[in-house]
Amino acid sequence: MTDRLPHEKGFHVSWDQIHRDSRALAWRLDKHGPGADGAWRAVVAITRGGMAPAMIVSRELDIRTVDTISVKSYNWQDQTAPRVIKNPSPETMGEGGEGVLIVDDLVDTGRTLELVRSLYPRAHFATVYAKPEGRGMVDTFVTEVSQDTWIFFPWDMALQYVEPYRGR
Numbered sequence: 642m643t644d645r646l647p648h649e650k651g652f653h654v655s656w657d658q659i660h661r662d663s664r665a666l667a668w669r670l671d672k673h674g675p676g677a678d679g680a681w682r683a684v685v686a687i688t689r690g691g692m693a694p695a696m697i698v699s700r701e702l703d704i705r706t707v708d709t710i711s712v713k714s715y716n717w718q719d720q721t722a723p724r725v726i727k728n729p730s731p732e733t734m735g736e737g738g739e740g741v742l743i744v745d746d747l748v749d750t751g752r753t754l755e756l757v758r759s760l761y762p763r764a765h766f767a768t769v770y771a772k773p774e775g776r777g778m779v780d781t782f783v784t785e786v787s788q789d790t791w792i793f794f795p796w797d798m799a800l801q802y803v804e805p806y807r808g809r
């Protein structure tokens with residue numbers, strides 16, 4: 642599969658690394674919310690990729706109100722127009738998403754965040770990883786990778802045997 646990629650490079654992220662990078666995201670967001678003590682009101686994960694980072698961020702920042710918005714943009718690596726399949730509760734989102742942290746695993750072209758931003762312009766948008774084309778759509782992120790890199794997440798991978806360089 643990987644040799645059919647239009648992407649030059651692969652960036653393989655382990656569970657351990659996504660955990661550490663999501664914690665680093667939480668650290669950056671801590672005390673930057675609009676509430677007393679810089680608190681955030683709620684976390685909203687963009688499913689499905691945003692769910693693990695959102696869980697880690699909400700745990701670190703002690704945010705108990707967690708909701709989801711379901712957006713589908715890719716069929717494997719083929720991009721399609723993003724569509725909202727499920728909305729978060731209006732109660733969670735309040736006035737245009739004020740005080741809400743919207744979390745995704747990455748921003749690539751920015752089209753997913755552009756759509757969600759148009760719905761909740763007052764929310765704060767955070768991703769763990771960012772590519773240059775979509776970086777302007779995200780308020781806070783941790784690590785930037787080049788546009789021609791495909792990020793492989795641990796939920797899409799499995800450990801497997803590799804031949805030694807010199808064969809057998």
Ligand SMILES: O=P(O)(O)OC[C@H]1O[C@H](OP(=O)(O)OP(=O)(O)O)[C@H](O)[C@@H]1O
Pocket residue numbers: 687688689690691712713714715716723745746747748749750751752753754775
């Ligand atoms: O910045 P963009 O070019 O819009 O791409 C980024 C989005 O694409 C992926 O989601 P995908 O639609 O593949 O769904 P998934 O999270 O359920 O895997 C990824 O998790 C982001 O949500």
Ligand code: HPA
Pocket residue numbers: 715747749790791792793794
């Ligand atoms: O680099 C990526 N990795 C995984 N999913 C994605 N969706 C858009 N870009 C990517």
Ligand SMILES: [Mg+2]
Pocket residue numbers: 687688689690691745
């Ligand atoms: Mg996604």
